[in-house]
Amino acid sequence: MLKLGVIGSNWITERFIDAAKTSDSFLLQAVYSRNIENAKQFAQKHQASYYFDSLEALASSDVDAVYIASPNSFHAPQAMQLMKAGKHVIVEKPIASNFALAQQMYQVAQEQSVILFEAYMSxxxxxxxxxxxxxxxxxxxxxxxxxxxxxxxxxxxxxxxxxxxxxxxxxxxxxxxxxxxxxxxxxxxxxxxxxxxxxxxxxxxxxxxxxxxxxxxxxxxxxxxxxxxxxxxxxxxxxxxxxxxxxxxxxxxxxxxxxxxxxxxxxxxxxxxxxxxxYYEAKAFAKAIGLGRIHAADQHRALITSKVIxxxxxxxxxxxxxxxxxx
Missing domain, CATH: 3.30.360.10 (Dihydrodipicolinate Reductase; domain 2)
Known part of the structure; x- marks a missing residue:
C-alpha cells in the first residue's frame, strides 16, 4: 500500500482520494494546504494522519507519492521540489504552465528515478x-x-x-x-x-x-x-x-x-x-510506481500536449x- 499525500483541498482532490482508496493501492497519509486550518479540517474529514502548511514538511514526510491539485502555476515548482525529495508525483492536468517547464519536470523525474504522471483521466x-x-x-x-x-x-x-x-x-x-x-x-x-x-x-x-x-x-x-x-x-x-x-x-x-x-x-x-x-488513472499511477517506469507514450502525450498548448x-x-x- 502506497502512502499518499495530497496538495489541495477542493472537490477534485476529494474525488482523487476516493479513486485512490477504491483502487486499493493507496493509503491517504498527509494533506498540504497553504492554510493550516484548511489542511487540518480536510485531513480530519478524510482520516489523514498528518497535515501541513509547509511544502518542506510534506517533502520530508514518509509519504511515497503526492497528488498535486493546486493552481496550474504551482504545478511545476511543487512537483520538482517533491521529486527532488524522492517522491513520486501525479500532477493534475495541465502538467505545467508551459512546454519548457514540462521538459524540466521530466528531466528532474529522470534524475531522481521517480514517477512523474500527468492526471489526464480521459x-x-x-x-x-x-x-x-x-x-x-x-x-x-x-x-x-x-x-x-x-x-x-x-x-x-x-x-x-x-x-x-x-x-x-x-x-x-x-x-x-x-x-x-x-x-x-x-x-x-x-x-x-x-x-x-x-x-x-x-x-x-x-x-x-x-x-x-x-x-x-x-x-x-x-x-x-x-x-x-x-x-x-x-x-x-x-x-x-x-x-x-x-x-x-x-x-x-x-x-x-x-x-x-x-x-x-x-x-x-x-x-x-x-x-x-x-479510478483508472489512480490504478495506472500505482502500476507505474510498481514497475518503476512510466509508459513512454504517456510521457510523450503530456509533453506534446504542453508543446501544442x-x-x-x-x-x-x-x-x-x-x-x-x-x-
Missing part, C-alpha cells in the same frame, strides 16, 4: 480505449470535430468584478488550459503531434482566453477544436473516416461512444465505466507570469 477510461482501438476501422481519416464548451461556475464572479483563479493569468489559467486541454490532449493521444496549428481566441480583460478555436493539421486531415468556459455546448465530438464515423459524448469523460456506418443505424459500442472516472497561447496572445520562469 486516456485511461475504457471508453477512450474503445475510441483508440476503433479509429483504424474508420478508413482513411478525413475530419475530426472535438468539442468541449462548459459555462464556468466562477464566470459570474469574474463578471461581478472578482478575480477567481479560473480567469487569472497569475495562476496560468483560462479556457485552453482547462476545458481546451481535454480536446488538445485527446487529439495528441489519438492522432499524434500535429503538423501545423492555427488558433484564435477571445481574450477577457484579465488576459486569459474565455473561449477559442483551433485547427490542428495532421497531413491529409484536420481536427477542429472548439473550447469555452463562458458558454455551454451540447454537441458531441466526432471523428470521421471515409468508411465510418465515431461519435463521443463529452470528450473528457467519454460517457458514450457510437459507431456510424454509412447506410446503417448507429451502434452503441461504449461500455459502463466506474462512477469515479479518476504553449504554441496556441503564443498565437492567441495569452501570456502568464510563469512563462518568465523559463527565460
Amino acid at each position: 486516456s485511461y477510461l475504457p471508453n477512450f480505449d474503445i475510441v483508440r482501438q476503433s479509429i483504424p476501422k474508420l478508413g482513411k481519416l478525413r475530419k475530426a470535430n472535438i468539442n468541449y464548451c462548459q459555462y464556468s461556475s466562477r464566470y459570474q464572479k469574474y463578471l461581478d468584478g472578482e478575480n477567481p483563479n479560473t480567469f487569472n493569468p497569475l495562476f496560468s489559467n483560462g479556457s485552453i488550459m482547462d476545458i481546451g486541454f481535454y480536446c488538445i490532449a485527446a487529439c495528441v493521444e489519438l492522432f499524434g503531434e500535429p503538423r501545423s496549428i492555427k488558433a484564435q481566441a477571445a481574450l477577457l480583460e484579465s488576459g486569459v482566453d474565455g473561449h477559442g478555436s483551433v485547427i490542428l493539421n495532421f497531413g491529409d486531415f484536420d481536427a477542429v477544436v472548439t473550447h469555452s468556459k463562458v458558454n455551454d455546448s451540447y454537441l458531441p465530438s466526432e471523428i470521421q473516416g471515409e468508411d465510418a464515423a465515431l461519435q463521443i459524448d463529452m470528450i473528457s469523460l467519454c460517457q458514450s461512444v457510437k459507431w456510424y456506418q454509412r447506410g446503417e443505424s448507429p451502434l452503441s459500442i461504449g461500455v459502463k465505466q466506474h462512477t469515479n472516472p479518476m 504553449t504554441e496556441i497561447r503564443a498565437q492567441t496572445g495569452v501570456v502568464f507570469p510563469a512563462d518568465n520562469e523559463t527565460k
Whole structure:
C-alpha cells in the first residue's frame, strides 16, 4: 500500500482520494494546504494522519507519492521540489504552465528515478480505449470535430468584478488550459503531434482566453477544436473516416461512444465505466510506481500536449507570469 499525500483541498482532490482508496493501492497519509486550518479540517474529514502548511514538511514526510491539485502555476515548482525529495508525483492536468517547464519536470523525474504522471483521466477510461482501438476501422481519416464548451461556475464572479483563479493569468489559467486541454490532449493521444496549428481566441480583460478555436493539421486531415468556459455546448465530438464515423459524448469523460456506418443505424459500442472516472488513472499511477517506469507514450502525450498548448497561447496572445520562469 502506497502512502499518499495530497496538495489541495477542493472537490477534485476529494474525488482523487476516493479513486485512490477504491483502487486499493493507496493509503491517504498527509494533506498540504497553504492554510493550516484548511489542511487540518480536510485531513480530519478524510482520516489523514498528518497535515501541513509547509511544502518542506510534506517533502520530508514518509509519504511515497503526492497528488498535486493546486493552481496550474504551482504545478511545476511543487512537483520538482517533491521529486527532488524522492517522491513520486501525479500532477493534475495541465502538467505545467508551459512546454519548457514540462521538459524540466521530466528531466528532474529522470534524475531522481521517480514517477512523474500527468492526471489526464480521459486516456485511461475504457471508453477512450474503445475510441483508440476503433479509429483504424474508420478508413482513411478525413475530419475530426472535438468539442468541449462548459459555462464556468466562477464566470459570474469574474463578471461581478472578482478575480477567481479560473480567469487569472497569475495562476496560468483560462479556457485552453482547462476545458481546451481535454480536446488538445485527446487529439495528441489519438492522432499524434500535429503538423501545423492555427488558433484564435477571445481574450477577457484579465488576459486569459474565455473561449477559442483551433485547427490542428495532421497531413491529409484536420481536427477542429472548439473550447469555452463562458458558454455551454451540447454537441458531441466526432471523428470521421471515409468508411465510418465515431461519435463521443463529452470528450473528457467519454460517457458514450457510437459507431456510424454509412447506410446503417448507429451502434452503441461504449461500455459502463466506474462512477469515479479518476479510478483508472489512480490504478495506472500505482502500476507505474510498481514497475518503476512510466509508459513512454504517456510521457510523450503530456509533453506534446504542453508543446501544442504553449504554441496556441503564443498565437492567441495569452501570456502568464510563469512563462518568465523559463527565460
